[in-house]
Amino acid sequence: MERVSEELDLDAQLRIAVGRLNRRIRAEKASDELSDGQFSVLALLYREGPHTVGELAEAERVTPPSMNRRVNSLVEGGYVTREGSPDDGRKVIVRVTDAGAAFVTETRRRREHWLNKRTRALTAAQRETLRQASVIMKELADS
Amino acid sequence: MERVSEELDLDAQLRIAVGRLNRRIRAEKASDELSDGQFSVLALLYREGPHTVGELAEAERVTPPSMNRRVNSLVEGGYVTREGSPDDGRKVIVRVTDAGAAFVTETRRRREHWLNKRTRALTAAQRETLRQASVIMKELADS
DNA sequence: CGCAGGTAATTAGCGTTGCTAAGGAGTAGC
DNA sequence: GCTACTCCTTAGCAACGCTAATTACCTGCG
Structure with missing residues (x-):
């Protein structure tokens, strides 16, 4: 995995990361309703x-x-x-x-989700990176 | 979207971004085989x-x-x-x-994919952000 | 007016992919 | 050599996406 983070592999890396994280988030969701x-x-x-x-x-x-x-x-x-x-x-x-509406707010409140827990354990710089990346990824998805 | 990028919403933003981008990548894949x-x-x-x-x-x-x-x-x-x-x-x-094996290499070669096209249009700084984010997201997914 | 053609939602039916439960074959330990 | 465990596989189910076809409604033109 050392030399893999070359320019050319951004594509593959991003695709894999997005796929895995998405699946993981789905798997760990709090409410099954x-x-x-x-x-x-x-x-x-x-x-x-x-x-x-x-x-x-x-x-x-x-x-x-x-x-x-x-x-x-x-x-x-x-x-x-x-x-x-x-x-x-x-x-x-x-x-x-x-x-x-109650379900939405209630769900948000009780979100001591998997993702939330993990992102809290990151450094501030890492969270900032993810935040910026989220904006970029949304733009990619919506373009 | 101004005040939304507060600390508390990283979670939701990331989740949505990952979900959307993942779906979009899947939808735009080059080969249907x-x-x-x-x-x-x-x-x-x-x-x-x-x-x-x-x-x-x-x-x-x-x-x-x-x-x-x-x-x-x-x-x-x-x-x-x-x-x-x-x-x-x-x-x-x-x-x-x-x-x-041939299929893997061939697929990579002809990847003028949707994602590839889009990431090429980004700035170098944005690509760098995505690259770093990919690493973090993989760690999140694998933790 | 009244019908032709288009648009929005819905129903029907199919394919993919994930899961759990259960079965079959092989291994290991006493 | 019998029991218990592991690994793969089969069977059956559920979620969710899609396309095709149907229904209800609107719009416009003769």
Whole structure:
């Protein structure tokens, strides 16, 4: 692993690191009530307010049927509601319920997660690197 | 996004960034012949030589049955071979074939991948940040 | 008006990949 | 040589993504 950190391997390194860390985060999540994708949708709705199914699909970069399934699960769990759009009957607006909002805040509060614990053990400089990298990675993902 | 990059949110930011980038990388992969996980195993075998199924499972952090399935796919595709261990009949040694090795090098060569293109467009400082972050993220994942 | 064509959501059905549980073959120790 | 353990494999299940097809609705043009 010594000479591997050459310029040319940034690609491979980043890909592997992102893949592993992502899997590890998923494996260590605190609550089993919602999947990663479901919680992601719930958090988005909580953060940015009601959205249509199509908007959610686009935001999460999944197809409408996939998003529809996620929304179904959330509705069944009582985390969100579906309501028809007043001005366009084709559209369906998804809105967080009080229970859903509570779940988001509650989940955040009890996040003595694996990741949290680990990042706390890092140096300030390492955390800063990760923070900057997060911004760059998001830009990469959204570009 | 201004005040969001506070200490407390590193967690959430990193998690989201890793999730999104991981999905995006997977979506944009060049070759459809092998899945991400299958290629990961193939590359490991190419890089580090023959391993048993159990070793591969541990290295990739999946269960033995899951690894067994990956190996099956690779054997069917002619990328690797299965052979009994000479000294322990229970073990099965997985070894890259010439075709498998060629696929790894060929895949690397034709990697004008999405990620590669994007990272090339970054500044040197940004690449350096990502490189350092990759190391830290791997440590996090492996800890 | 009324129908043709487009858009949004949904349903149906498939493939991949992970897991747990259980089975089969081989090894090791008493 | 029998018991217990290890390693791989098979069987069956669940999650989640996708494409294709269906339903409901809107829009515009004859």
